[in-house]
Amino acid sequence: MHTLTDLLIVFVSAVGVILVCDRVKIPPIVGFLLTGCLTGPHGLGLIESSENVEFLAEIGVVLLLFSIGLEFSLSELIRIKRVVFWGGGLQVLVTIVVVWALVEYALGSPESALPMGLLIALSSTAIVLKTLQDRMELESPQGQISLGILLFQDVAVIPMMLFIPLLGGTAESLYRALGILGAKSAGIFLLIFLTQRYLLPRILTVVAATRSRELFLLTAVVICFGVAWVTSSAGLSLSLGAFLAGLVLSESEYSHQTLAQMLPFKDLFTSLFFISVGMTLNVSFVMQNLPEVLAWTVGIAVLKALVCMGVVAALGYPFRTAVHVGLILAQVGEFAFVLSTVCINHKILAGDSVPLFLAFSTLSMIMTPFLIAMAPRIAEAASRAPLPQRILSGFAAPSFTKTNHGEPPLKNHVVIIGFGPVGRNLARAAKSSGVPYAVVEMNPTTVREERKRGEPIVFGDASEKTVLDHVSIRDAKVVVVSLADPSMVRRITVSVRAAAPTVYLIARTRFLSEAPHLIALGADEVIPEELETSIEIFARVLTKYLVPREDIEAMIARVRAEGYHSVEGPQVPMMQWCDLLRDLPDMEVRSFRIMAGSPIAEKTIGALGLRKNWGVTVVALRRNGEWIANPGPETALKAGDVMVVFGRTCDIRKIHPLMRALEASA
Template identity: 40%
Template sequence: MEKYLFIKEIVIILSVAIPIIFLFKKLKMPSIIGFLIAGVVIGPYGLKLIASSEHIETMAEIGVILLMFTIGLEFSLGKLVKMKKLFLYAGTAQVGMTIIVVAFLFSIMGVSLPHAVFFGMLISLSSTAIVLKILVDKNELDAPQGKISVAILIFQDLIIVPMMIMLPILGAKEQLSILEIIWKLLFAFGAVSVILLLARFFIPKILFQIANLRIREVFTIGILLLILGTAYLTETLGLSFSIGAFIAGIILAESDFNHEIIAEILPFKDAFNSLFFISIGLLLNISFLLSFPLQLIGLILGIIVIKSIIIFSVVLWVKFPPRIAVITGVGLAQIGEFSFVLAQSGAKFGLISGEYFNAFLTASIFTMICTPILISSAHVVLSKIVFKGKEREVVSGNIKIKDHVVIVGFGLNGKNLAKVLKETGIPYIIIELNPETVVRFKERGENIFYGDVTKREILAAANIGEAKVIVFAISAPESTKISLRLAKQMNPKIFAIVRTRYISEIDELKKFNADEVIPEEFETSLQIFNKVLVKYHIPLNVIMKQVSILRGESYQFLRKEKEEKHPLDHIEEILAEGLTEIFYVDKGNIIVGKSLKEIDLRAKVDVTIIAIVRAGNTITNPSGSIRLAASDRLVLTGNHAAVDRAISLLTTYADEV
């Protein structure tokens, strides 16, 4: 039975993975946490369903390779250029400061400098999967805290490659001289550069030939061959599988087949990644956790506090307000999934083992578990706190205007609104939280200033007391609610328009006295509704009336699940009634030169041509002898079904040419 042990272990892991994914989906928590806990429970220190992780670790290594490959595949130079300031400044500062502070603290405790630096690397990384999941669930991906969190996370994901290159140097058995360190670094980066150049030349050509075979199975196997082959090449050069996979991802990201590659590889990645995270959980010694509870609690709290303070300071340094700095700080305070990748690689060089490894695993798992709680608590606490001190605004004094529109947020919606207001002569002022946006548009003459709209002082600076309308064009639900409540307190008569993403947020915002809530989800559905009715030739005034009814009732009809009488009950009556439609005659249509009698729409489809618009002149009640010319506009009348048949017939004539 020993030879079937590996199959048994896989069956156990997959049997555990399915309910874990379902349960954590229901709890709105990232499944990574569930996989780690599952590994602890079924592992050799838990229920002992899996006594050894030797077989699993081999498959988990494939999971790491595919994880690094997808990071490379999602690497976008254009995206990094757009967020270059946050990416370079905030990312470098956060990772650098964390490594320095943690290395210093461990050095004081007697840990050797290479090991202390390695521990700093492990703690400096945060969980991209967990943080992005929470940001998406809270609809804060486009909010300021979302943008800066994503920038820092991308930097962390990419910095792991140089970190892994550094591992052989940090784990060297003998102390290296400066020249030896420089030589090893040059060799490592040189090897990566050579592989990158060779891969850039050969991989696209190989991929094209594989795709040209037009056999899906060959394409999938070929992609796996390119990924694992590049990973194996870097491993033979003394680097690691992960670096090779990352290089393969970068190269394939530039190909025309990148979307198909993602579709083919994603299922493999998800399956193998679950094995990876469960295999990490298998290594956690529960008896170690029970033996040193106070020390481990201190370590977990220490990591959260140190990372939160460092990230808080970095976010303030890049000129975001304290509220955003606090949310970002606690949001990125956990240890990330790539720290596990780094820890496993570091273990091969003797940089972490034994009690340190168990302490690292414990701290990682519990900081991940604490993240959703910390972020929710931060929102609750911050909603009741007003930060004191002078706001760093790009404005001096209050804005002396009245009966104006206050635009909160200067993204696409805010810019479009400002453009219309400017053209119509309606005064407005913009409050924006991105300092770069403020400086750029202030130079262009926009009436814009920097500030956190959740503060009473900022709303006062926008002269909210004498404003007529406030428009929230931001993707930050919590900030919107706080600011909306303040705005209504300072000016009960102000008309508040709120943009939101989901219909589920309408009722909540109405409780905060929003006068109009515009959900993107429903506006999209109304556009679809509009286009469908136009296709069925429903008169424009009827369409506009239906749209107006739906908006006037705050979209209640579209939100109801039960069948009730609704504003569209008389659509069938409208369809049975007559209407007028216009058909344009192309010069290639075979009806050009034919008389109305020859076409004979009345006999064929029961539609009458009541007028012809030709060269700006209207021929009313045209006789059957009139011949049609190119560019004529035929005014058709009949019921909806008949007009549809007439247009179909006339279009068929055009298509036959």
Template identity: 30%
Template sequence: MAELVTLVVLLAAMVVAVPVAKRFGFGAPLGYLAAGLIVGPAGLGLVTNVGSIAHASELGVVMLLFLIGLELRPARLWVMRKSVLGLGGAQVAATGAIIAALCGWGLGLAWPTAVVLGFGFALSSTAMALPMMAERGLLANQSGRNAFSVLLFQDLAIIPAVALLPLLGNGAVPQSDGAWLAVAKAAVVVVGVLIGGRYLLRPIFRAVDRAGAPEIFTATALLIVIGTAVLIEEAGLSMSLGAFMAGVLLSDSEYRHEVQADIEPFEGLLLGLFFVSVGMAADIPALLDHPVRFLGLAIVLLAAKALVMLVLARVAGVPWAGAMRMATVLSQGGEFGFVLFGLAVDGGSMGREQASAAMLVVTLSMLATPFLFAAVERWLVPRLMSAKPKRPFDAMPDDNPQVIICGFGRVGQVVGRVLRMRGIPFTALEQSAAQVDFVRKFGSKAYYGDPTRVELLRAAGAEKASVLVVALDDMEQSLRVVELATRHFPNLTIFARARNRRHVHHLMDRGVSHIVRETFDSSISLTGDVLRRMGLPEGEVVRTLDTFRAHDERTLIRQHAVHNDETKLIQTSRDAADELQALFEADREDVVGGEKARA
């Protein structure tokens, strides 16, 4: 009964704390940490059996390593090799060396302990960094991809680090026959897992899939993950290594996506429980006894990691705004640091009090990072992005273009190619120097410049042109261009690309009537192909798509009047869905009635 009460308390704390944290833009991991601090021994004291919960929550890290391995298809890893091995390797090596030196010479710690601390503090929290970037849509840009590469190398580096950790216990290579026998046993088990996984996993999943029981498929996936992890642990290695190996073995399997879909809910919940256990285990009494010491160490950790990452990102050619984002989002300690410090205590290379203090520093850094990242995104990044670029903007040609294209990415290039084929003069403005250089290699003519500057639009011939095409990726920048063009160049007819319905409404607010939703037409075309494949006659396909398109356009216009009122917007969406359902039902009755009449 006591266990059930503990479970209820933990779930209630998670359900309350995580939505609150995400509501304020700080990410789920901070909510889990806060929940642990509140209900743990240092908080309300509602949960005291921290050790047993921490042991069970280690499965969250195991699941995370499995999913990381599942994503590491050899082809993808090969494409990312330069950023993963170069940037990621440099970050771990440089940060680990600097922190180890600070711990060894600065704090006077034994070198095995300093090495463990250096490597453990060099790791960042994948579970914290990725959601923070994803919530702001940063994973698709250069800084997001580079940050993911660094995290990926860190996740890979933990595997050999855990395997080599016993060597730091006494600082020497094992000499006894028993030690070498243990090494041989571990090697045999690893080889056995690799061979067995190579030849047995597909037949197993194939047999379970034929049984037609989804719950058994999920149970099989869990069995393989946890079973491999336990088997590797029995051989004297880390459970995380076993889970990672299982994921890599399944990465090229046809069952990879289904296994991932089955495992991810367990991974999310268990990893959340892991962060809760970290919050509960935080040595708050030690923090209260020595607040200056621990807060100072956490600040030093954040500053050292951020500075190293900032320098490496700039060396790699990342712009200042992206480099600052990477430096901030990767500045905290990570979940694998907790794992490494715990194993170091078991292996004798670190004392229990030292590990507890290191974990408290990591926890403080994790608590601080969401606030720092939010501050950087709000105040620093916009200033860095609006700063005058080092490369001067290109001189605009004086050839009186009829069309000006703002943004020469995927959409702008298609417009430009067609205009060029028809002999219609245009000027394309692109604010990414790399993109300008890239398209020029293939014969396209684009000019480096910021279309949100009215003087640049004027230099590009906006006063004499007749059409302005706004095809920028960034929604705020596209709206800024529209505002400038409407105010200063009323002679222009504006055609705008919209990323989503919200973008459409903002463009309509600014008087734009020629709007194209970038995925709408392609989605309609795809749907038509699906309907044809399902056997619908061509006339019915066309009628269905025309009905849907017309209804969606009407709904979009109606919702524009209430798009700032979320309650009314939701209600109009529901009304529109009911209306569309009624239209299709009436259409179906007309078709059936016509067929009966012909019969």
């Protein structure tokens, strides 16, 4: 009954705090942490002991990492292995050494220096990945690098837990313990591999055949907690086992159904984890030692950010990405609280160092969502610092930033920015069609591997003019920004348009709401994934019902016209052109907006000579929300007009650079 009362207090308090946070635009994670601070034993004392909440919070961490493993895949993990082992290893080692030296000098306590280094080396997997997921940045370069480093940190917790008793003089033999752990780990990984390969597919097939949601959910829970229990029994962490369980299921065809059924439970229990972390903050201690606590919080954040920046830069990534990752991983992690308990039990940490550590660690977690939100702007400002170009562009091998030697100069080519699935498919299509292309990619490992395969790929940040110059951006015919990170797509769109005013620029975005911003920044076309996905889905559904193809195409044209209405501004209703365009496939309808200050403004349609010189007819104008149908040659164009033209596709493509050039001269 006491547990139920505690949970009721926690959830009622959380509802109120989250409502307030939502009004003032504070991330929910911060709200959960504040709820813990208020209700915990060091706050209002509504919860006298946090043990009951901590047990459920541990379930939340397990479910969080299980869901992340489901959304990840073994192939993705192998792809970022360099970041995991080299990046994660360097970050942990350098942080331990630097903190060890600083704490020994600052506190004059050699006994606490090394343990403090071990604790501070860890970042918060739960908070970082949750925040990146909410911001849809987990697939971005900074998200993938952060994930790789965090995975190494989670694995590094195990040898740390073995090493700490040795510092207290209670471990009989570190080498013997490591040997036993290594043997257990090898056995567990072999067992998991065999289960995933031979046993798990059969079990899931049998369970799915019953069509019982309850049985499927229970099976997923058994797999999640079963693997977590096995790894925990062998001395590994519960969280690592949960991630491995999700990773195993991610390779099956049932991963999406499993994720859908686990999400509500994950969100509920994960919120309890953040609340339990907030309960560790001793508010009275913080107020009594505010200058010292703030100094440690800021100092540790700066130190960790600098170490991560150096590590990411050493891996060859651009300075902007290094700064971004440094800010993402600048906090102390949840596993540090677990290790601190081990340190306290072995009397390695004592005195004021324990509440001080808990105070600045919790505060660093609270500030994490804000740091991640500010990271793009800070990284952008840092990229304009007066530093050597080699640092700003990344320490990749020089050959990575040059096209293959001996190749003819690129002209009328496609520049593909980003070599994920979209970029790869576009490159494959261009190659099979004989269209020249060049690729810009920011992952040095991908660049190295693809260059060995003969791909015309260069390394660099495509928002940098020098990188764009390497792929002859001014001589390109089309540029495609295929990245998934919205902030990077916006920056690159601005840079490409500034470097090549007349190039045809196509940008990818996930949501239709992003499209108007990209159009305003200079994109000629924006492909929203949610709109195009919906079109492909209903087209396939209607095909199954034997709806005539011409009717489906007409419906596609109408949906696209309605969907893109907010992207390119008011348009001519497309359905009246559908039949004509279907019968005349070489013809096209296109709209151009007359910008303020453009030399086109105040000119008559006849003076432009579009029909005489280019064979293109102006069929309509949209002015002040009203249509002007079939305007005559004496009609003067005004700033803000949308001019709709009709003509052969090849002719419209010819006037497009002309229109861009006129706008650029404005």
